[in-house]
Amino acid sequence: MNSSQTPGIRPMTAADLDAVLLIEQSSFPLPWKREHFLHEITAPHSFPFVAEIDGKVAGYVCLMSLFEEAQILDIAVAAEQRGRGGGRLLMDKALAVAREKGAEVMALEVRESGAAAIGLYRALGFRQTGIRANYYESRENAVLMEKNIKEKP
Ligand SMILES: CC(C)(COP(=O)(O)OP(=O)(O)OC[C@H]1O[C@@H](n2cnc3c(N)ncnc32)[C@H](O)[C@@H]1OP(=O)(O)O)[C@@H](O)C(=O)NCCC(=O)NCCS
Numbered sequence: 001m002n003s004s005q006t007p008g009i010r011p012m013t014a015a016d017l018d019a020v021l022l023i024e025q026s027s028f029p030l031p032w033k034r035e036h037f038l039h040e041i042t043a044p045h046s047f048p049f050v051a052e053i054d055g056k057v058a059g060y061v062c063l064m065s066l067f068e069e070a071q072i073l074d075i076a077v078a079a080e081q082r083g084r085g086g087g088r089l090l091m092d093k094a095l096a097v098a099r100e101k102g103a104e105v106m107a108l109e110v111r112e113s114g115a116a117a118i119g120l121y122r123a124l125g126f127r128q129t130g131i132r133a134n135y136y137e138s139r140e141n142a143v144l145m146e147k148n149i150k151e152k153p
Helices: 015-026 034-042 086-100 115-123
Strands: 008-011 046-053 056-068 069-077 104-113 127-132 142-147
Touching: 008 127, 015 034, 015 056, 015 104, 034 046, 034 069, 034 115, 046 086, 056 086, 069 086, 086 104, 104 115, 115 142
Parallel strands: 069 104
Antiparallel strands: 008 046, 046 056, 056 069, 104 142, 127 142
16 A cells, blocks of 8 residues: 555445445456445344545455354455555454454465465465365356454564
């Protein structure tokens, strides 16, 4: 992210959704719709956050945390802001909130071609636990990853 400014991380609100949807649509072949994000904003076990720079949404993460298991449902950073630490900040926030809610494991799935995302998750200590063949609409495989989050790294 902009090296002169640290992005602020705060809960996502409905007012963020125009900006969130622009990032979502330019990041994924089958993007989430507004209703998905609205659900995350209101669902009791969902904790969506945005990263904001100069009042502008630069990225977001959707976390679900229920009993001992947390899941990353969606994460993206605007293309022009990638590689500047925003993804890591969003994941750090999700990990902190999941721990606070009592989760012991964080799980996620990622496209096999998602090198940046896989790099980010590996850097955070996630390990591959399996492959789901032909999982995505394009028949691409999903890589399943997990991290024990009971204790801080
Ligand atoms: C994945 C994504 C959120 C990462 O966000 P980001 O802000 O660019 O990531 P950061 O700058 O915080 O990078 C953190 C770490 O991730 C890894 N990483 C980031 N980009 C990478 C790349 N292109 N290749 C390999 N590793 C990468 C590195 O370990 C990096 O740490 P370092 O900078 O100290 O080397 C972003 O690339 C994105 O939005 N991608 C499209 C959407 C997507 O694939 N979402 C994941 C769905 S599961």
